Amino acid sequence: MPAHQLAPDIPTDVLAAEQAHLAEARAALKAMRAHAQSLSADAAGDWVSQQILQSLLDQRVAALADHPDTPLFFGRLDREAGDDLPGVIHVGRRHVHDGNSRPLVVDWRAPVSRAFYQASPADPMGVVRRRRFGYHGGALTAFEDEPLAEGGQIGPSRILTEEIERPRTGPMRDIVATIQPDQDEIVRSTLGQTVCVQGAPGTGKTAVGLHRAAYLLFTHRERLARSGVMIVGPNRAFLSYISSVLPALGEVKVDQTTVAGLLGEHAAAEDPAVSTVKGDARMAKVLARALWLHIVKPEEGLVYSRGAHRFRVADHEVREIVASLRGTTRYAPGRAALAQRLAHQVLVRMEQRGDSPDDRVQDAVARSKPVKQLVDAVWPKLVPEQVLFRLLSDADFLALAARTDLTPDEQRLLLWPKPYRGWKSAKWSAADAALLDELADLIERTPSLGHLVVDEAQDLSEMQLRALGRRCRNGSATVLGDLAQGTTPWSARSWRTVLEHLGQDGEVTELTLGFRVPREVLDYAARLLPSIAPDLAAPRSLRPGAGSLSVRQGGEVAAAVREALAREGSIGLIVPDAMTGEVSRSLDGIAHAVLGPDSTEEHRLLVVPASLAKGLEYDHVIVVEPADIVEAEPRGLARLYVVLTRAVTTLTVLHAKPLPPQLAS
């Protein structure tokens, strides 16, 4: 868009000056990168330090990469704040300075950049004028100015509108140039604070979570470099879709994974009713009891021989030691402590006899055969799989561990209909993975990260939330989701409960304005809300999008696809899972790819099984046979809501069977 259309009263030489500033900034970034590349890790003293330093230098070089298509700065603040910071700052994706350390671009996460997102005529925050830049490819082609000091109103930003309306191709992009004030509040909330965001489809929850990760890494670089930040998403296809956002923001060292990736890729098929019981937080108590039930009451004492002497610890003393340790530590350290306490008693006996053994003797006794034998008999070494195997295959043991926490019916559901031969050959389900993780933590403490971003959190079971919670036990979390999009048998009904199981004392906040789905489409999808989440308000869209919805009875898939192909942008052909192959074959001759749970494939036309559509978006969405999507699973209506809210420009619904009554109305 030419500059004069945006700011008619500003001469084009202003644009030329900004373009020159961009060229200077790019040259300076190149020089910064060359400098980083010239640094050598050889200065480090030893080999290990050299490796660490080299890896840090490599990261620095990667972070300083200039992506020619990505604007280096997108905004400018003219300030009159009366502080000692520069009067004019350009706000961009990363800090760039010239050879004299003069800032040419200030990182969007720096405190001074906050005004770019938050300043308004009512509260100018020391800013006289805010300038937004428009780009085509990597070229700066336009700008628009918002005077903030003169009071009055500022109109809607055309650059924001352009950004929101641009066709979607390829993976998700960052929104750093257009973060909205309510989103910015969440992005910049402090590291110690856990934030939980409820938001309708397309309100920017995922975007906000990723930007918060980038913000926290910038603000607490050293601390988080040590403790780590992790993004947890629903599946690999989703992770692949969001994978370029953080690197584009200069953050190349954030782990992005799924719950399965974190807890173990177990996927044995399971009745949803069984998964529901396994996902319930009551299982935590059952598992703890099951583990500690493995401790056997000591019936014999310890006899330790040294030379001609025998030292005895009586059975009742062993029982006392075990009782004093049981339940006060985790299981594995408890075992180690038992060996040490027994050895200590032996040393006391030795001293009573007139010996003067030192600490090394205590360690030797703790590692001796009689002590090991006693510890193994009383406090056996266990792995989580052994405990869960016993629990799921032995009805009496399960009853002992469950007490009244699980009903007899629930216990019956938990038992394997056909038990496995041993724990090593057992096939575990996704729900089992969270149980194994709970047991692993009861045995040995799970290390905590500094910050965890959990997307689509409404879909996690209480036990999965506990598993994630222990991974941010000493840190904080950003929890993102939409109660209306819960599609698992254990989907959450309240964010307070989610936070409780996560073990975080967080604030629940809401994003209400949709950036993705046109109003007409969102209103259509919202007809399902009274049935799936009656307490949620209807979502609002920033985008009018008239003419974006088409519902066709008996419509041809191939014809709808050809229509979409004639337009610009990506196409998602979302089908009931069971129809994926059939629909793909019916596209005979039309080039396309089929999205799989692990696929990272990109294609303009994707056939998307309904169960994988969560979190994704396409310019044109064609939904095939809504009734079958609803029928396919217990929370099928919520699945349909997810599917109908993936469209950026048009939604075409094709059906041969009657539509679900909520949509037909």
Ligand SMILES: Nc1ncnc2c1ncn2[C@@H]1O[C@H](COP(=O)(O)OP(=O)(O)OP(=O)(O)O)[C@@H](O)[C@H]1O
């Ligand atoms: N401030 C913004 N400026 C420009 N685009 C935005 C902004 N906020 C969100 N978007 C865009 O809106 C779309 C939806 O964002 P996002 O996927 O983060 O939403 P979501 O709330 O996670 O949706 P869902 O619940 O459907 O997963 C994305 O294309 C995102 O880039």
